[in-house]
Amino acid sequence: MNFSFEVSRTDPTGARRGRLTTPHGVIQSPFFLPVGTQASVKALTQEALEELGAEIILANTYHLYLRPGHELIRKLGGLHQFMSWPRAILTDSGGYQVFSLSELRRIADEGVRFRSHLDGSEHLLTPEKAAEIQLALGSDIAMVLDECIETPAPRDKAEAALKRTSVWARRARSYLQQSAQRNGDLPQWQFGIVQGATFPDLRRESARQLLELDFPGYAVGGLAVGEPHEITCEMTREVTALLPKDRPRYLMGVGRPEQIADYVALGIDMMDCVLPTRAARHACLYTSEGRVLIKNARYAQDRRPVDSHCSCSVCCRYSRAYLRHLFAAGELTAAILATHHNVHFYLDIMRQIREAIEFGNLANFSSDMHARYAAGPA
RNA sequence: UGGGGCGUGGUCCAACUGGUAGGACACCUCACUGUUAAUGAGGACGGUGAAGGUUCGAAUCCUUCCGCCCCAG
Numbered sequence: 001m002n003f004s005f006e007v008s009r010t011d012p013t014g015a016r017r018g019r020l021t022t023p024h025g026v027i028q029s030p031f032f033l034p035v036g037t038q039a040s041v042k043a044l045t046q047e048a049l050e051e052l053g054a055e056i057i058l059a060n061t062y063h064l065y066l067r068p069g070h071e072l073i074r075k076l077g078g079l080h081q082f083m084s085w086p087r088a089i090l091t092d093s094g095g096y097q098v099f100s101l102s103e104l105r106r107i108a109d110e111g112v113r114f115r116s117h118l119d120g121s122e123h124l125l126t127p128e129k130a131a132e133i134q135l136a137l138g139s140d141i142a143m144v145l146d147e148c149i150e151t152p153a154p155r156d157k158a159e160a161a162l163k164r165t166s167v168w169a170r171r172a173r174s175y176l177q178q179s180a181q182r183n184g185d186l187p188q189w190q191f192g193i194v195q196g197a198t199f200p201d202l203r204r205e206s207a208r209q210l211l212e213l214d215f216p217g218y219a220v221g222g223l224a225v226g227e228p229h230e231i232t233c234e235m236t237r238e239v240t241a242l243l244p245k246d247r248p249r250y251l252m253g254v255g256r257p258e259q260i261a262d263y264v265a266l267g268i269d270m271m272d273c274v275l276p277t278r279a280a281r282h283a284c285l286y287t288s289e290g291r292v293l294i295k296n297a298r299y300a301q302d303r304r305p306v307d308s309h310c311s312c313s314v315c316c317r318y319s320r321a322y323l324r325h326l327f328a329a330g331e332l333t334a335a336i337l338a339t340h341h342n343v344h345f346y347l348d349i350m351r352q353i354r355e356a357i358e359f360g361n362l363a364n365f366s367s368d369m370h371a372r373y374a375a376g377p378a
Numbered sequence: 379u380g381g382g383g384c385g386u387g388g389u390c391c392a393a394c395u396g397g398u399a400g401g402a403c404a405c406c407u408c409a410c411u412g413u414u415a416a417u418g419a420g421g422a423c424g425g426u427g428a429a430g431g432u433u434c435g436a437a438u439c440c441u442u443c444c445g446c447c448c449c450a451g
Contacts, residue, residue: 060413117414253412280416282410295407296407
């Protein structure tokens with residue numbers, strides 16, 4: 001099978017430099033996955049993503065199952081072909097929707113019963129179903145269905161979600177393995193997801209239970225849902241300490257630009273976040289000097305690029321004043337240009353982080369970022 | 379020149395026909411962490427064209443003036 005992961009260097013902080021090989025290309029790690037929930041990174045074309053150097057993106061099982069439907073995508077040749085994205089794709093299982101669509105679902109041991117946010121129709125998402133959908137989509141990496149709960153959570157609730165996540169992980173794992181036996185090969189990698197809320201011992205217990213299932217990669221889920229950054233780091237540290245060094249570690253749903261290096265220093269290899277794309281549409285631009293809220297009146301006559309240290313095509317060509325105008329006028333181009341810049345910025349942070357690991361100065365990079373983001377924009 | 383109507387924050391309008399002026403948009407600011415999100419929250423701005431009068435109390439009623447609109451000539 002065409003999957004592998006290798007760590008080529010570990011720096012003093014614990015950060016790992018490596019590469020993940022998939023049937024759809026090699027991805028240098030640590031890496032960031034732009035979020036393309038509905039087979040589209042909002043406001044970006046696949047051409048733009050390629051130009052930006054994205055090597056992998058994330059899509060969502062729940063959303064694509066509801067629309068246009070995984071069977072349709074399978075019929076059209078799978079998600080890669082459907083959306084004309086030749087590089088790697090990771091699909092989230094719908095576990096996050098268990099959390100974010102809480103008013104629309106009911107959780108039981110068999111799975112999650114959802115009412116569609118689109119038309120109100122009822123659907124049952126089980127661990128097997130989530131695995132089946134992702135198989136149909138043909139993503140390179142599939143996530144197991146997990147139960148992601150809100151923070152802070154009482155211990156008994158965290159325990160229950162942890163237990164259920166482990167049972168579901170086992171079911172998802174065997175579903176995929178059985179499918180592989182029938183077809184002779186594993187067409188995709190499947191990652192387990194550690195839960196346990198903000199309880200260190202529960203995090204460790206969750207990791208231990210998943211390790212028994214011998215996943216090719218492990219994710220840390222249920223974090224960055226409201227708890228302080230230090231807690232996110234503490235929980236991540238508990239987990240990565242137990243994970244095998246030769247498997248990729250994925251911290252799901254993070255983070256802010258200045259936090260990313262911290263997670264990498266905790267031994268995280270991959271992460272995804274809607275922040276660069278969503279904030280872009282809301283006129284928040286990330287730069288090497290901090291955040292720029294481009295709608296602010298102070299930028300009305302600002303001829304400078306969004307980020308003078310940025311080499312993206314937006315910063316090479318357009319002024320802050322123009323971007324501000326596009327937002328004020330409600331032009332679609334505002335979202336397109338802002339998203340392009342933010343995704344470039346995130347991918348560039350990852351390039352710099354990889355370089356910093358090679359040179360052994362990730363700690364400097366991290367404190368630099370924190371300082372700049374504390375100082376605010378120029 | 380008659381007759382009729384209307385003047386309320388930047389804009390468009392609302393205020394049981396007397397009860398102490400509100401909304402939308404615009405503006406300003408903030409928030410977004412495995413996307414139900416080109417979203418959401420907050421803030422500033424008028425004392426009602428002007429001057430008088432009636433009344434406990436007027437954007438609402440009366441008088442005069444100013445401005446705009448419509449219909450007649």
